[in-house]
Amino acid sequence: MKQIVLCYLLLSNLTLFSQSNFHSESYRVTLGDLETNTFEKDSTANALMVYKFGNSFVDKDDYKLRTEIKQKIKILNKEGFNKANISIHLYNKGDSKQKVKKIVATTYNLEDGNVIKTQLLEKDIFREKYDENHTLVKFTLPNIKEGSVITYSYTRISPFMFNYKGWNFQSDIPTLYNEYRTSIPGNWYYNIKLVGGKKLITNTSEIKKNCLENSRGASADCGNSVYAMRDMPAFIEEDYMTSKYNYLARVEYELQTFKGFDGRVNNYTKTWKTVDREFRTDKDIGRQLTKSIDLENLLNLEIINEKDLLKKANTIYRYVQENYTWNGDYKIFEDVSIKNLIKNKSGNVSAINILLHNLLKESGINVKPVLLSTRNNGFATKVYPVISDFNYLIVQANINDKIYYLDATDNYLCFGDIPFRCLNSYGRLMDFKNGSKWVDLKPSKASNVYYNAEVNINEKETISGNIISKRTGYHALNYKKSYYQNSESYVQTLENKFPYLDISDFEVTSNGKTSEDFKESYHIDYNYEDTGDNIYLNPFFVKFFNENPFKLQERTYPIDFGYKDTYHYSFKLSFDDNKYTIIELPEEKNIALPNNSGRVLFSTRALGNTIFIMLKITFNKAIYEPEYYPYLKAFMSEIVNIQTNSLILLKKK
Numbered sequence: 001m002k003q004i005v006l007c008y009l010l011l012s013n014l015t016l017f018s019q020s021n022f023h024s025e026s027y028r029v030t031l032g033d034l035e036t037n038t039f040e041k042d043s044t045a046n047a048l049m050v051y052k053f054g055n056s057f058v059d060k061d062d063y064k065l066r067t068e069i070k071q072k073i074k075i076l077n078k079e080g081f082n083k084a085n086i087s088i089h090l091y092n093k094g095d096s097k098q099k100v101k102k103i104v105a106t107t108y109n110l111e112d113g114n115v116i117k118t119q120l121l122e123k124d125i126f127r128e129k130y131d132e133n134h135t136l137v138k139f140t141l142p143n144i145k146e147g148s149v150i151t152y153s154y155t156r157i158s159p160f161m162f163n164y165k166g167w168n169f170q171s172d173i174p175t176l177y178n179e180y181r182t183s184i185p186g187n188w189y190y191n192i193k194l195v196g197g198k199k200l201i202t203n204t205s206e207i208k209k210n211c212l213e214n215s216r217g218a219s220a221d222c223g224n225s226v227y228a229m230r231d232m233p234a235f236i237e238e239d240y241m242t243s244k245y246n247y248l249a250r251v252e253y254e255l256q257t258f259k260g261f262d263g264r265v266n267n268y269t270k271t272w273k274t275v276d277r278e279f280r281t282d283k284d285i286g287r288q289l290t291k292s293i294d295l296e297n298l299l300n301l302e303i304i305n306e307k308d309l310l311k312k313a314n315t316i317y318r319y320v321q322e323n324y325t326w327n328g329d330y331k332i333f334e335d336v337s338i339k340n341l342i343k344n345k346s347g348n349v350s351a352i353n354i355l356l357h358n359l360l361k362e363s364g365i366n367v368k369p370v371l372l373s374t375r376n377n378g379f380a381t382k383v384y385p386v387i388s389d390f391n392y393l394i395v396q397a398n399i400n401d402k403i404y405y406l407d408a409t410d411n412y413l414c415f416g417d418i419p420f421r422c423l424n425s426y427g428r429l430m431d432f433k434n435g436s437k438w439v440d441l442k443p444s445k446a447s448n449v450y451y452n453a454e455v456n457i458n459e460k461e462t463i464s465g466n467i468i469s470k471r472t473g474y475h476a477l478n479y480k481k482s483y484y485q486n487s488e489s490y491v492q493t494l495e496n497k498f499p500y501l502d503i504s505d506f507e508v509t510s511n512g513k514t515s516e517d518f519k520e521s522y523h524i525d526y527n528y529e530d531t532g533d534n535i536y537l538n539p540f541f542v543k544f545f546n547e548n549p550f551k552l553q554e555r556t557y558p559i560d561f562g563y564k565d566t567y568h569y570s571f572k573l574s575f576d577d578n579k580y581t582i583i584e585l586p587e588e589k590n591i592a593l594p595n596n597s598g599r600v601l602f603s604t605r606a607l608g609n610t611i612f613i614m615l616k617i618t619f620n621k622a623i624y625e626p627e628y629y630p631y632l633k634a635f636m637s638e639i640v641n642i643q644t645n646s647l648i649l650l651k652k653k
Helices: 002-011 029-036 080-086 272-280 285-289 311-325 339-345 349-362 475-487 487-497 624-646
Strands: 048-058 065-075 085-093 099-111 112-121 126-131 133-140 149-158 175-185 188-195 202-213 219-232 249-259 265-267 367-371 393-401 400-408 425-428 438-439 447-457 465-474 499-508 517-526 534-538 565-574 582-585 591-593 600-608 610-619 648-652
Touching: 029 099, 080 285, 085 438, 085 499, 099 133, 133 465, 175 188, 175 202, 175 438, 202 624, 272 285, 285 349, 311 349, 311 393, 339 349, 349 367, 349 393, 367 610, 393 475, 400 624, 447 475, 447 517, 465 475, 475 517, 475 565, 610 624
Parallel strands: 048 175, 447 565
Antiparallel strands: 048 065, 065 149, 085 133, 099 112, 099 149, 126 133, 175 219, 188 249, 202 219, 249 265, 367 393, 367 425, 393 400, 425 438, 447 465, 465 517, 499 517, 534 648, 565 610, 582 648, 591 600, 600 610
């Protein structure tokens, strides 16, 4: 009888109704949450955020920011078990530390009609030092099974009001309902930014009088807001994208002004005019940019006396590339010293590119620094200055009325190219005379791949011939690095990549590691399968895409290749028409993306004893909007199919 009563009480607590729907607007677990084990809107989901809730407010007693967090997650299969591993990141600086309290976590399972409730124990909560400024509080919910529902809640306490708690409405699993409540005293004024382009189903604000008081009777009103989103798809990262934080649906806060009860006012967010002035006098970057350099201490007289400015700039650029090594550090606002760089021959991004800037400037070339945020770092905010958004510095050179963007951290780059990591749409040109401004950072030319294969079937019925390839732009960059860093390993990798080919007479014909292209040639012997009188031959010894990189049901963020490009493959097969006859050639294709933004052209023809095949793939845009995704997905599928299933059938006479 006691067991029956206990079961009844549990079922009552779970809101007794036997429905097959998730209860998505409550933290309380229901039978619907437990009994529903599929999610029709996304059959690939391993787990489901049924309900997420946050509430941030300033405590009236200690003026610290408190954030209450509650989450309810459905585990759909074993691949979703990792959602039971929870990490809470806490920030600390000096004696000021974030804390977490009131951790409560529970796993619910439905077994033989009974609800089994398993509580997280205090001893199973662990603290781990992540680095000097971060601590992790970690725990794993117990008794996880397929079909489990987990809930956990906690309160995070932060003394850092400059960093008001931002909120993600989207994650790597689908979310049914997500609500965030905030209460912000009038002492703190924030710029509030909604990121990701998703619509709020709730967006309300009201004023609460005298929500915060001090001991002398002064008080402040609070702005209380409620934000909510419903039915958010999972955000799944895929190839050809910049940082997910550019597109993840969330709300962010940037402190603009603090007004104390004593009348003091601190401005944190400034205008670009103010930032330009402060940047110019900054002890690291600003002062380093204005340092003069004695050219004769670093450059030979031939370079110094060169009259052709473009040639001089090229030579100085090459000098910095070859003599100074980037240490991999992105801290562009710290430890910037031209003196130390020259002494140690190694330094961070700012040091190397500021040295380049100063050498060019002393040589009479018009140069300016450009701040940017790399692809992995996310877009820099354009609405107002957020200097912490920037993590990289390059140089703009204006030579003979033509603009060049330069980065000397990579000694394989050509003059006028910047690393792929810098292709993040735009940067901030720091012009100390006329004021800073936004500039577009886009490659001036397309990157291309060319392959030309010419083979023949000889008297011994073996297929052999030559392949010549050429890559330009960003396609050439990685190949140059692979080859010039270890040529033997490069050739070995090439041979392993094509196990059905014997490669010989390999040769690179481009002009060194800073050449604008990478050209190679080699002889091949093709080991095809002997099927009697028939020869089946796939003409694509080299494949541009081995598989379709686009696999999502839906993609809500842009497809960002970084640059426009073209792939071109030509194939020529010669044979003795007295011995062989053509039975079948691959089907020709001509496929275009909408608005002429890309095309696949595949042609085949036979002329006497020679077969000609050509494949050309063109991407006319560097960035495609999300609405292009289904077309690009089908486009790539056709490319893979052409390369994989195009067969030439010859028959012996």
